[in-house]
Amino acid sequence: MTNPDLKVVADREPVMGLDARYFTDRDLYRRIIDEVFYKNWLMACHSSQVSKPGDYLTLEIYDQDIIVTHTREGEIKAFYNVCQHRGHKLAEGCGNKKLLVCPYHAWSYDMQGQLKAAPHTSKVPGFDSARICLTEIRLENFLGFLFINLDPNAASMDETYPGIRDEMLKLCPDVEQRKYAYHHTADEGCNWFVAVENYNECYHCSNCHPSFAKGIIDPNTYSIAPYGDIKVLHHTSEPSHSDEAWYDTSGADYGSFFLWPATSIQFYPGGVVNSFTWRPLAVDDVRVFRSFYSNDGEVDDTLQKVIDNDRETTFQEDLDIVREVQRGLNSRGYKPGPLVLNPEGGINSELPIYKLHEWLRAAVD
Ligand code: FES
Numbered sequence: 001m002t003n004p005d006l007k008v009v010a011d012r013e014p015v016m017g018l019d020a021r022y023f024t025d026r027d028l029y030r031r032i033i034d035e036v037f038y039k040n041w042l043m044a045c046h047s048s049q050v051s052k053p054g055d056y057l058t059l060e061i062y063d064q065d066i067i068v069t070h071t072r073e074g075e076i077k078a079f080y081n082v083c084q085h086r087g088h089k090l091a092e093g094c095g096n097k098k099l100l101v102c103p104y105h106a107w108s109y110d111m112q113g114q115l116k117a118a119p120h121t122s123k124v125p126g127f128d129s130a131r132i133c134l135t136e137i138r139l140e141n142f143l144g145f146l147f148i149n150l151d152p153n154a155a156s157m158d159e160t161y162p163g164i165r166d167e168m169l170k171l172c173p174d175v176e177q178r179k180y181a182y183h184h185t186a187d188e189g190c191n192w193f194v195a196v197e198n199y200n201e202c203y204h205c206s207n208c209h210p211s212f213a214k215g216i217i218d219p220n221t222y223s224i225a226p227y228g229d230i231k232v233l234h235h236t237s238e239p240s241h242s243d244e245a246w247y248d249t250s251g252a253d254y255g256s257f258f259l260w261p262a263t264s265i266q267f268y269p270g271g272v273v274n275s276f277t278w279r280p281l282a283v284d285d286v287r288v289f290r291s292f293y294s295n296d297g298e299v300d301d302t303l304q305k306v307i308d309n310d311r312e313t314t315f316q317e318d319l320d321i322v323r324e325v326q327r328g329l330n331s332r333g334y335k336p337g338p339l340v341l342n343p344e345g346g347i348n349s350e351l352p353i354y355k356l357h358e359w360l361r362a363a364v365d
């Protein structure tokens with residue numbers, strides 16, 4: 001085996017699963033939020049969701065409100081969504097506006113984050129609206145997907161995930177032309193890391209996801225492996241060769257890229273682009289955003305079938321699993337068992353779980 005990690009695990013005693021406190025302890029959870037979610041790249045939305053000047057979209061990363069804006073000058077920016085007067089949340093939802101007007105005392109800001117007007121301040125000594133601006137956040141457009149990072153000193157996306165842009169373009173050369181088409185969400189009733197672990201192993205697929213294993217991929221060729229020594233897990237497979245494929249999957253291979261800590265961009269065979277983003281809500285809850293993209297932003301019959309089949313089968317099956325796992329992690333009787341680290345890799349190896357544990361522990365231990 002060429003992967004050095006596989007050699008390491010082959011030489012060792014069984015590697016045990018992560019202690020339950022990583023999924024259940026409130027203090028540790030807070031530390032994980034600070035060290036993982038406030039210091040890494042997270043997908044905010046797709047550029048097509050803020051395609052025109054004046055467009056804005058809000059989101060939450062745990063207790064931080066964020067707003068993404070498209071300025072009159074044509075730039076896309078991200079800010080903390082908080083008024084610089086006395087801290088009211090500035091905007092809700094999404095839409096298109098010339099100015100963002102705070103609901104509290106009506107201070108208004110342009111899409112560059114600059115304060116433009118503040119009622120009854122003309123006689124206030126020293127009040128200089130030109131010096132008042134929303135607090136900007138790092139934002140990068142990665143093949144049309146907008147990522148934010150709350151750490152002003154973070155390395156760029158290309159430095160953090162080298163090679164991934166090219167890998168995605170290989171699978172889907174026109175990915176940048178995709179437009180946001182549809183999304184649904186679910187509050188999963190588990191710690192974010194339960195959901196991320198579950199997403200990144202397919203040891204459970206044949207047991208729990210009979211439809212996915214026929215509808216999209218070829219389970220005999222499925223693999224999830226670390227991508228070099230960066231914090232990316234690369235899912236690969238030949239397309240489904242089954243009569244029960246959800247659509248004509250003969251176009252291209254399947255590939256998905258889990259970008260630590262909480263985003264995955266997936267390319268179903270034939271360029272059906274979709275993504276997962278997980279946003280933590282509480283130690284025992286996480287909201288998953290399941291998004292789909294198309295060439296024109298519309299959902300055609302094939303995409304609708306993929307969305308419906310995914311939601312009714314794989315997505316729902318995983319929801320049921322992760323809720324039960326969270327309950328189990330709270331059990332007084334749970335002792336972490338050995339990971340199934342098959343030295344030959346393949347669909348039934350939990351090597352990706354081992355890597356996820358390594359990355360989490362490096363951040364907080
Ligand atoms: S807090 Fe926004 S205007 Fe006062």
Ligand SMILES: [Fe+2]
Pocket residue numbers: 198199204205208209314317318
């Ligand atoms: Fe699953």
